[in-house]
Amino acid sequence: RLDPGALRERLAEEALAGLLREPLRELPAKLLYDERGARLYERITTLPEYYPARCERAILNRRAPAIAAQTDASEIVELGAGSAEKTRALLYALAGRSRLRRYVGLDVSAEMLEQTARALVTAFPDLRVHALIADYERDLAAIPPPEPSAPRLFTFLGGTIGNLELAARARLFGELRALMRPCDRLLVGIDLVKDPSVIERAYNDATGVTAEFNRNVLLHVNRLLGCNFDPQAFDHRAFYDPQRSWIEMRLRARRDLQVTLGRERRQLKFAAGDEIRTETSAKFRLEAFADELGGTGLALEASWRDQQGLFALVLARP
Numbered sequence: 222r223l224d225p226g227a228l229r230e231r232l233a234e235e236a237l238a239g240l241l242r243e244p245l246r247e248l249p250a251k252l253l254y255d256e257r258g259a260r261l262y263e264r265i266t267t268l269p270e271y272y273p274a275r276c277e278r279a280i281l282n283r284r285a286p287a288i289a290a291q292t293d294a295s296e297i298v299e300l301g302a303g304s305a306e307k308t309r310a311l312l313y314a315l316a317g318r319s320r321l322r323r324y325v326g327l328d329v330s331a332e333m334l335e336q337t338a339r340a341l342v343t344a345f346p347d348l349r350v351h352a353l354i355a356d357y358e359r360d361l362a363a364i365p366p367p368e369p370s371a372p373r374l375f376t377f378l379g380g381t382i383g384n385l386e387l388a389a390r391a392r393l394f395g396e397l398r399a400l401m402r403p404c405d406r407l408l409v410g411i412d413l414v415k416d417p418s419v420i421e422r423a424y425n426d427a428t429g430v431t432a433e434f435n436r437n438v439l440l441h442v443n444r445l446l447g448c449n450f451d452p453q454a455f456d457h458r459a460f461y462d463p464q465r466s467w468i469e470m471r472l473r474a475r476r477d478l479q480v481t482l483g484r485e486r487r488q489l490k491f492a493a494g495d496e497i498r499t500e501t502s503a504k505f506r507l508e509a510f511a512d513e514l515g516g517t518g519l520a521l522e523a524s525w526r527d528q529q530g531l532f533a534l535v536l537a538r539p
């Protein structure tokens with residue numbers, strides 16, 4: 222367990238820096254995952270429009286035995302563990318080969334991770350479970366050292382790699398590469414480039430769960446920075462940018478408003494229509510993604526797509 226106070230302080234610093242950024246205010250996407258945000262994201266993964274979760278689940282359910290055989294892993298280290306719901310297919314496949322010994326999950330959502338860890342201990346009584354309340358962009362050093370001759374599978378599922386920009390992705394892959402021994406592997410879920418209307422529908426669902434997930438970031442920021450955002454004063458927007466191959470979520474002020482920040486009572490002014498970017502979610506072409514991996518010393522070993530070709534799982538080796 223990392224010091225929760227230190228993690229919170231870092232999130233607060235990043236939130237403040239983002240709100241003061243010009244010309245476009247920006248909050249880091251990880252702020253979307255306080256306890257309520259993590260639950261809302263779980264609901265998003267069950268929505269009919271949100272194809273990434275459905276497609277990734279289908280690939281995992283179908284390919285878990287092949288991935289287990291190919292990696293021969295006895296340990297999973299999961300970045301952004303969340304509910305680890307889809308990871309279970311892998312865990313069952315590895316347990317079926319009597320190889321599974323340890324699961325290490327990292328997440329910034331403490332409550333969700335604790336629940337996940339408890340559920341895994343119940344479902345897999347022989348599994349040793351480590352739950353690290355940590356930010357995978359900064360805290361990889363907290364991962365317990367590997368056991369000798371126990372191959373590790375690092376997993377980064379859900380398409381979350383797309384929530385990092387190019388330089389941050391390279392940094393993360395480089396750090397993972399440094400942790401990996403020749404026997405270790407990395408499994409990454411990537412959302413693929415496709416008809417933008419399909420992507421935009423997934424981030425503008427009919428029931429408004431994604432809008433609620435987006436607005437919830439302001440409640441989290443209120444707690445972190447002691448400010449008074451009214452989430453209802455902002456509209457949810459999500460649109461695809463073909464130049465950057467990403468969809469971005471923004472919050473747009475419905476009217477002129479002021480927000481008071483922290484103990485210093487600094488005023489943040491918004492004119493009607495002013496926006497805060499709250500997330501970018503990149504969509505990839507497999508070849509370009511393989512090049513990105515290559516640039517950090519990792520090599521694509523295998524990849525699997527769902528039947529519609531919307532999403533892919535990529536297995537990389539050092």
Ligand code: AVI
Nearest residue numbers: 265379380381384424431502
């Ligand atoms: C976690 N991450 C991969 C999701 C995504 O699609 O970028 C978060 C999300 N944002 C809106 N809906 C879901």
